[in-house]
Amino acid sequence: GTAEAQVEMLQSLIARAGKQWILAGDFNALPPGVSAAGLTGQAAVEFPDVEAPSAVTPLFASAQSLIPLSELTDPHQRTKHFTLKYYGRPTPEVTCDFVFLAPGMWSVGEAVVARDPQWPSDHAPIVASLCPRTH
Template sequence: MLGRVDVHLSVLSKYAISSVRRVALPAIRSDGCCTRLFNLRRAVQHITLATADGVPVHILHTHLSAFTKGDGTVEAQVATLRSLIADAGPRWMLAGDFNALPPGVKATGLTGQAALEYPAALDEVPSPIAPLFDIAISAIPLTDLTDPHRRAEHLTCKYFGCSTAEVTLDYLFLAPAAWAVEQARVARDARWPSDHAPIVARLRSTLQPRGC
């Protein structure tokens, strides 16, 4: 990497943003001191939106580390996310590129760039993002992400030079008591200027207003 290595995260909203802050995530544990100086500095963007009923919406937007090869970095980053969720109140959502396969999806059989990033040896340890599926609703259910007949619909990452998406790395997690998912899909467009396809979701608030 040359130049700035801070990870820049953005959220576009038609609603007024009450506050925004950047929370640093743990660095890659296996990096040496020199590599760490020049590797990407991962972070969470924490945005707060005010609401008419007085219960704000907390949006956590992130991009976790890649190429950690199971050294515990992503687990430490997920622990930071869980801590932020615990303090976010009842109405929150968490989205981004988690650089981790869904729990239950094996790395064995991956090829090319995907096999380099997710070697088969990782199949021996639990997915580092499994705790998020335990405490949150996934906009695209885990059963769909792992179903061998349906998972191809939800692949989000198409590495540069590849003709089709190979793995699911991007997720939208929701507070269980606050949201119902009316529709969610991976939007694919050949003109999309990224190796990751976006998740498009329609949500309905299920949190009862105060006083009800």
């Protein structure tokens, strides 16, 4: 599909980027291991294929995720990492925005999804403090 082709292109760019890179954005994909089966409302419309593997699985396999996949898939922790808020809804309902880091090159001090009801976008910003590792 299109998302998979886009991820392949991103991986090609990453391969040429050198050692210290950061990739961030709206990937329009659920985290690997998060099923679309439990989604309701607009989220169910946007992510209708409950059996489809996540297009971002290769990025989670080859890069460091700013927010660990274990937190994105844990039912008790994942809601604090939801980034997509549908218009007219009070809170974000899914995670489809991610930040990936060059493996082993960055120390993450803190990473949070900023919550501001006045934020002018349907996507909540991910805010982090990073420090390059020296080898």
